[in-house]
Amino acid sequence: MEASLARALMSDEEWAFFERFIFAVRAPNGRKPTNHRLVLDGIFWIARTGAPWRDLPGEFGKWSSVYRQFRRWTLAGLWEDIMEALNQSGSVPSALQMIDSTVIRAHHQAAGAKRGTPRQGFGRSRGGFTTKIHLLVNAHGLPMRTEITPGQTSDYLGFDLVMADNLPRPSVLLADRGYDADKIRDGMEGRNVLPVIPMRKSRKKRIGVDRSLYRLRNLVERCFNKLKNARRVATRYDKTAESFLGFIDITSIRLWIRHLST
Template identity: 85%
Template sequence: METSLARDLMSDEEWAFHERFILALRAPNGRKPLNHRLVLDGIFWIARTGSPWRDLPDEFGKWSSVYRQFRRWTLAGLWEQILEALNESRLVPDALQMIDSTVVRAHHQAAGGKRGTPRQGFGRSRGGFTTKIHLRINGAGLPMRSDITPGQTSDYLGFDLVMDDNLPEPSVLLADRGYDSGKVRKTMEARNVVPVIPMRKSRKLRVAVDRTLYRLRNLVERCFNKLKNARRVATRYDKTAESFLGFIDITSIRLWLRHLST
């Protein structure tokens, strides 16, 4: 008797949430759609297990069809639309926000994408062949915006990537001293945001930090840990930046829905 490899499938409520975005994206005169619920579960299975697409269990359908649908949805911006809708719902507190970055190893088979490795978010750092994930989260510890750069990229650039967006503006922004720069502080002050960022030791003019408030920054570290439970995020196997960001967004969406269902 064969054992099903399908685990952690969507609930009816989770599918109902995704379905309206998928139907809104579908061309009205296009071909009859596949079983999108099964396809989406197959994509979630790949994200969770980190398996190659060719190893997708047959119960999800033909692997190449699931992969092509993943690419269509990714390039059409489906995952970004869903995350944007979740952020705009204001269902969780977002006056307090945090940013941070983490470096993930890239598998050697991820190399070889078109336009060269730097444009696909690959670089060389102490960890070797790596990609850096930049993340912005809300007060509930849920992802709001993510982006990627080569592993050796400064956090200053990551700040511009995740904060330059039409997301709900924070009242307070927590970040570690890697974001301590005059430009970052001036940008936040111009937007009426209070930056809670420890100062570098080389700074002559010191600014006090609310340590009690700063302790809440552990939420962003915990968010990274939850994202990396998806093995397709913990190690980068994708050649293109779009696909890797797609898996980060997919995992972020599932974190949101699990939080809202509790």
């Protein structure tokens, strides 16, 4: 008898969390309701294993139907809505925040989407296409916001993308020296945020940094490691920026749920 591939399925508590958001965006069309729980488990299986959609086990349903539902939810902004609700819930302190970025290699078959590679978040390097993930986390190392850009994009641009106005405002922001710019420092101080950022060697005006506080920045690096446990995040297989960012958000949401359930 063939062993089931459908392991690590959602618990009833996790499904109860997702269910209210899913039915809030579902548009009635007169068709028989889909088993959204099974579809969502299929999407999680793809995110975890990094497998092609066509290799989705049949016990999750027809792969094309699961893929189309994933795209519908992604384009409807479902994952962003869930992330915003988690950030605004106040269940985790957000006074201390950290920002960082990492470069992800893209599979060669990920290229070729419409509108060109730069618009889909691809950058060229000697090793092929790359995408940079910009990440903002809270004091518990949980993702607050993620954005993607071509791999060669400066961290300065990524900073403006993730520091959204709809997020809880930090009191202290930790970042590495890649974010050491007068524009960033002045902007944070103008919002009454203390920037804890080491100086670049080229900086003429010396600025001190609280080293004991700066050590907490490892939380954002550990968050990247957790996100990359999902193979669909560790390597980019998706042609479109929306799909790849959708998998990052899905993995981020599951990190939140696991933390809140402990």
